[in-house]
Amino acid sequence: METRVLEIRKGILNKNDEIARRLRERLHACGLLTINLVSSPGSGKTAFLQRTLRMLREARIPAAALVGDLATDNDAKRLVEAGVPVKQINTDGRCHLEAQMISDHLADWDLNLFEYLFIENVGNLVCPSSYDLGEDVRVVLLSVTEGEDKPLKYPNIFNSADIAVITKMDLAEACEFDLEAAQRNIRAVRPGMRILRTSSKSGAGMEDWLECLAQEKSARAAVV
Amino acid sequence: METRVLEIRKGILNKNDEIARRLRERLHACGLLTINLVSSPGSGKTAFLQRTLRMLREARIPAAALVGDLATDNDAKRLVEAGVPVKQINTDGRCHLEAQMISDHLADWDLNLFEYLFIENVGNLVCPSSYDLGEDVRVVLLSVTEGEDKPLKYPNIFNSADIAVITKMDLAEACEFDLEAAQRNIRAVRPGMRILRTSSKSGAGMEDWLECLAQEKSARAAVV
Numbered sequence: 001m002e003t004r005v006l007e008i009r010k011g012i013l014n015k016n017d018e019i020a021r022r023l024r025e026r027l028h029a030c031g032l033l034t035i036n037l038v039s040s041p042g043s044g045k046t047a048f049l050q051r052t053l054r055m056l057r058e059a060r061i062p063a064a065a066l067v068g069d070l071a072t073d074n075d076a077k078r079l080v081e082a083g084v085p086v087k088q089i090n091t092d093g094r095c096h097l098e099a100q101m102i103s104d105h106l107a108d109w110d111l112n113l114f115e116y117l118f119i120e121n122v123g124n125l126v127c128p129s130s131y132d133l134g135e136d137v138r139v140v141l142l143s144v145t146e147g148e149d150k151p152l153k154y155p156n157i158f159n160s161a162d163i164a165v166i167t168k169m170d171l172a173e174a175c176e177f178d179l180e181a182a183q184r185n186i187r188a189v190r191p192g193m194r195i196l197r198t199s200s201k202s203g204a205g206m207e208d209w210l211e212c213l214a215q216e217k218s219a220r221a222a223v224v
Numbered sequence: 225m226e227t228r229v230l231e232i233r234k235g236i237l238n239k240n241d242e243i244a245r246r247l248r249e250r251l252h253a254c255g256l257l258t259i260n261l262v263s264s265p266g267s268g269k270t271a272f273l274q275r276t277l278r279m280l281r282e283a284r285i286p287a288a289a290l291v292g293d294l295a296t297d298n299d300a301k302r303l304v305e306a307g308v309p310v311k312q313i314n315t316d317g318r319c320h321l322e323a324q325m326i327s328d329h330l331a332d333w334d335l336n337l338f339e340y341l342f343i344e345n346v347g348n349l350v351c352p353s354s355y356d357l358g359e360d361v362r363v364v365l366l367s368v369t370e371g372e373d374k375p376l377k378y379p380n381i382f383n384s385a386d387i388a389v390i391t392k393m394d395l396a397e398a399c400e401f402d403l404e405a406a407q408r409n410i411r412a413v414r415p416g417m418r419i420l421r422t423s424s425k426s427g428a429g430m431e432d433w434l435e436c437l438a439q440e441k442s443a444r445a446a447v448v
Contacts, residue, residue, distance in 0.1 A: 127351065
């Protein structure tokens, strides 16, 4: 029984991979850098994205965002305040986004208008790791309130990501967060991984994050 | 493709439900109350369980625990310090526990020795909601650092739980946590749900939690 499920899941994953591959080509043709944000529920993806979008808007760098949730459009409402195009994807109870959902929700946007496309995945440290969304960069967020051992306990999602962002640094002291241990655990799972430290509340580290995105973008432009 | 997967998943769920039903009968025959703890990664399940087990031990109430993770045995190591029998279940990358895993890991324990059996599920606010583990009480934990809207965004897991525990209350002020909003959102999804507030750090609310378990146990004993 289990074997059959795994085989069929592999089939779906391959179908997802194909859709993701075509989507990536389409996004590259428009000159977009696409960022898939993954994390546990409550790690602060929406606050992080809200601040990112506001800063990009102030810098007159056009960006758009898709945001996935099992239910509600709370996140889209919060992000719309940043003054950029945002769409909510409701997964109807599914625990991850898939490439087809991204493709469907981009249908009526002119992608040539944007420099960056952000995708906020469903809050889940397990299942989204298996689904390529056609992104260029997968960013895993870890908040200081979650504990330093999460990379060891959820290795797949940290291993499949390109950049780690430690969020809610303003709460680090109150949580007795051990930054060295967290960084060591991230790099035990993904050696050499770039790690940023931010606070969406104070804005600390957000300039470094935007600089990091700009570097990713120009590195990719140089390759294409 | 999708339809086939859903059908097969339904098959697995039914198989899981059957195993869970048999397991529940077996646990009841031993006079155990079984508690399944579910939450997002980093909500403080292990710290909560650690304090619970220590308090039960001091009160000479025998308990045991099974703890599920994708990888590592960190949680079991932490729980063993409470001085009660603990076993780690590694799900090998799977995003939830299943009834068969519980049954297998209980095989060499004499269940007649215990009053309570705690199961700490994989940290995931989505997938564990669909898997009955033979428990009597499903408890969903929500930490103040995660935001008040999680019940609306992950309705299935709150709806399928019997008791909600708001954890890390010691951080409520630093996180500007809105307790009223959180309680309103929990009860929007699950009207009348019992909600406890705890801090595993200070111990606040832990006596209420043990009292709540004792009530659940005597209510069930009265029915049987």
